[in-house]
Amino acid sequence: MRPRRLLVVDDDRLLCELVRTTFELEGYEVDSAYDVIEAERSLAESRPDAILLDIGLPGIDGIFYLERLRETPQTSKIPIVAISGSDEAGRAARAAGAEAFLRKPFSPLELLALITPLIREAGFGTMGTGSDVVDAANLNRLIEIGRRQHQLLNEAYAQTVAVLASALESRDFGTSRHSRRVTSYATRLTLEVAPRLLDDPSLEWGFLLHDVGKIAIPDGILLKPGRLTPPERRRMQEHAELGERLLAHVPLLNQEGARVIRSHHERWDGNGYPDRLSEESIPLGARIFAVVDALDAMTDMRPYRTPVSWDAAVEEILRCRGGHFDPDVVDGFEACEPDLYSLHMQELAA
Ligand SMILES: [Fe+2]
Structure with missing residues (x-):
């Protein structure tokens, strides 16, 4: 059974690390790219089942890059979750073809809850049954724990x-x-x-x-x-x-x-x-x-x-x-x- 793969494109290394830790616990393989060049290199090497894309990447218009991913045959069908601190950027990302938008700051568990059904709908990755699929009640509990952890950290x-x-x-x-x-x-x-x-x-x-x-x-x-x-x-x-x-x-x-x-x-x-x-x-x-x-x-x-x-x-x-x-x-x-x-x-x- 092939593990699900997530590509995280964000220059925030701490956020990449948080996402990687959370998703690896759920059996994902996670690649991190801190800029577009690294993202392109990763996409050339392997096809992810979903992409997490920061719209505020330095040195490039994130919406433009999102449109490019949508127009490229190899990436046109991969679910993309856009992330940004601004709702306006989120609306632009949805209009440009992102399946979902998550406003920063967010808990990686919220992201997990968002991405898992997107991958299932897209039919990518080999989704297991039973323990491999996150149970909704457990997931909600995990999200609540994640929110509290985030709040404690901020405090x-x-x-x-x-x-x-x-x-x-x-x-x-x-x-x-x-x-x-x-x-x-x-x-x-x-x-x-x-x-x-x-x-x-x-x-x-x-x-x-x-x-x-x-x-x-x-x-x-x-x-x-x-x-x-x-x-x-x-x-x-x-x-x-x-x-x-x-x-x-x-x-x-x-x-x-x-x-x-x-x-x-x-x-x-x-x-x-x-x-x-x-x-x-x-x-x-x-x-x-x-x-x-x-x-x-x-x-x-x-x-x-x-x-x-x-x-x-x-x-x-x-x-x-x-x-x-x-x-x-x-x-x-x-x-x-x-x-x-x-x-x-x-x-x-x-
Ligand atoms: Fe000073």
Whole structure:
């Protein structure tokens, strides 16, 4: 009896691993592909009974790839389950020929419940009887367990983030409020510039914890009222790299969120730190974040200077379009600036 095969196409390695573990327990063989090239290689080697396809794959329009799979004779009849964090992408995927859509985040057991009947209907794979087919009552129970596990995991991560955020607050009184403000600005600006980035939950946590590496910076430098000397500035600049290293082993932060932490002081013109990246080699989340970080630094009271007005800060950001900041991100900033100002006023009132 040939085992059923599932191909998972998603750049989220943790999700691929969760799906693989769950499906292998049910007797599936699971291939993971982290991009389209790997997916094509896997499809050339063996035909899966179903494909799980992330619509938000980097570097390619997921809907376009889905249409291509539908038009190719070898893959035209294979059931495809599309996954995405956006319902709109889900509707587009269904219109493009996906048999089903599952909104992220989901439990792998929900996916199992969705895919098993699709494979049966399509007549692919050699479906056994009796113990080989998942009993519906057991499956519902498993789904419930999976949901609870997912919830517990999310709560555990939220608690970890809260502990780190309060550790920051204990070092530098202003930092925690700054983190909360820039997180709300950055989330709004991401919605304007690249809404799909918000599918990755690590992004928001990266915004919140962008300066976590400052935990390792001595008070004498962190809270110094005057200008930093060149060696002190170099020490301060280490916070970006230190922050990324601190969180390197937290899997749910280890995607776009970790990139924001490392690269939020890079500049479009290549004069930033720690890697002197330039233009599109800087992760997009970090390019977005850099704009709102500067906005908040200018409009908030800091030990080393008094704040400037909101309008003056906006003008300065527009002036730095294409120099310090990504011009497209600055255009997005200009478009949603009234919303950012509302968020600013809400924070002042809180
Ligand atoms: Fe920073």
